Amino acid sequence: MFQFNLSRVALLALEERETPDVDPGELPADLWDVIGTGGDQFRDWFTRLCLYMVLSGGDPSRPRTDDTVVIGTEYGNAAAVAGLQRAAAEQGRRLSAQAFPQAHSSSASAFVNLTIGATGRSITVNAAQLTPVLSLWQVLSAFAHGRSGAGHLLVGDVYSAEALADARHDETGLRHRSGVAYGVLTAGDEFTARFEFASDEKDVEGTEGTEGREHVGGHTWTSDDGDGRSPAAIGGDQPVERNGAFVTAEFLRLVLGLRPGRSAVLRCRGLDGRRATVTVSRKGGSDG
Structure with missing residues (x-):
């Protein structure tokens, strides 16, 4: 049995598209003001949406904390990983090491942790259809073991071309709409x-x-x-x-x-x- 408080829930959803390109007209008008543009060459759209959800909900200027960040995602930073693979095929040994920071499956979690100064657990969960429950379990486990007093739960996907092709390979009839849900949880006893x-x-x-x-x-x-x-x-x-x-x-x-x-x-x-x-x-x- 776990105990916790829940203070904020938000959802940023995009329209379903036949092609996976993100339409700038669907994005929040203040997205770049909130997340900034520094180092943006190392961020894909999934990372940008995760950063926006976290930074738009409070003051990011707090000192380093023991906050836990859990990101539940099926495809995560697939766009960045695929981009690195294409660049490697084209450039070979000429590929710059600068391409690597964005191209791993948990780079969104790394960006969020570094941006808000979180020093607690940093976890990226891919449990397919079980991801929503498993991600919540990871946040609350950190509270139960005294590793964190606050948690940021982010669940979602932004469908790249590769992710969309994979998602459509084994299923029909489901809607493939990009979006990220965000919940702020803290240690407490309001909920069990x-x-x-x-x-x-x-x-x-x-x-x-x-x-x-x-x-x-x-x-x-x-x-x-x-x-x-x-x-x-x-x-x-x-x-x-x-x-x-x-x-x-x-x-x-x-x-x-x-x-x-x-x-x-x-x-x-x-x-x-x-x-x-x-x-x-x-x-x-x-x-x-």
């Missing part, structure tokens, strides 16, 4: 979280709720707070998103709207039969 991990041979436990939403071909959130506020809930006729950013933002916003004593559940089911569930409850008794 219980995690369950299993496979198809043994179903995970969870709270049965009065409302549910199938998501990302294997993600479902439910709540026993039938009268509670769920501002992120969307109609069942919406396309199913592959990107875990959207279900993460929906679930965290649902958690923020829970009444005392009520619970919300996020269930993730992988294509290989693995399952992960988190049940979050708000402190306090049920309403009389």
